[in-house]
Amino acid sequence: MTQNHLSDFIAGLVADSSAAIQAAEQARRAEQDKQHATWKERLTPLDQRLAKLLAVIPESIKAEGLSIDVLRVQLAGRFAQTSRACDVAAALRKLGWTRKRCWRGDESPQGFRATWHPPCK
Numbered sequence: 001m002t003q004n005h006l007s008d009f010i011a012g013l014v015a016d017s018s019a020a021i022q023a024a025e026q027a028r029r030a031e032q033d034k035q036h037a038t039w040k041e042r043l044t045p046l047d048q049r050l051a052k053l054l055a056v057i058p059e060s061i062k063a064e065g066l067s068i069d070v071l072r073v074q075l076a077g078r079f080a081q082t083s084r085a086c087d088v089a090a091a092l093r094k095l096g097w098t099r100k101r102c103w104r105g106d107e108s109p110q111g112f113r114a115t116w117h118p119p120c121k
Helices: 002-042 046-056 059-064 068-074 085-094
Strands: 098-102 113-117
Touching: 046 068, 046 085, 059 113, 068 085, 068 113, 085 098
Parallel strands: none
Antiparallel strands: 098 113
C-alpha cells in the first residue's frame, strides 16, 4: 500500500512538472512572437508605419495640426527609440502633408511652433 501511495505521489509530481514546463514553454514562445512582431513593425518602411498611425488619429486632431515630436515618439526607429525628425518630415511630405510655421507669440504662446496639416480634400 505504501508503495502505491509513493508511486501516485511521484506520478503527481511528474504531471505537475510537465504542466509547468509546458506553461513555461508557451510563455517563452509568446514572448518570442511579441519580439518578432515588434521587430517586424520596426522594419516596415517609415512611410507605411506613418500612414497606419495617421489612420487612427481622429480628423479633429489632425485638423488642429500635429507636432513632429509627437509623431516621432510614436514611430520607433529601426535602430533608435524614436525616428529622426527629417525622416518623419520627408514621409509626411510624401503623404501630401504640409508644415505651417507660427513665428508670432500671439498665435503660439510658447513662441515658435511648427505643425503639420493633412492634404486638402
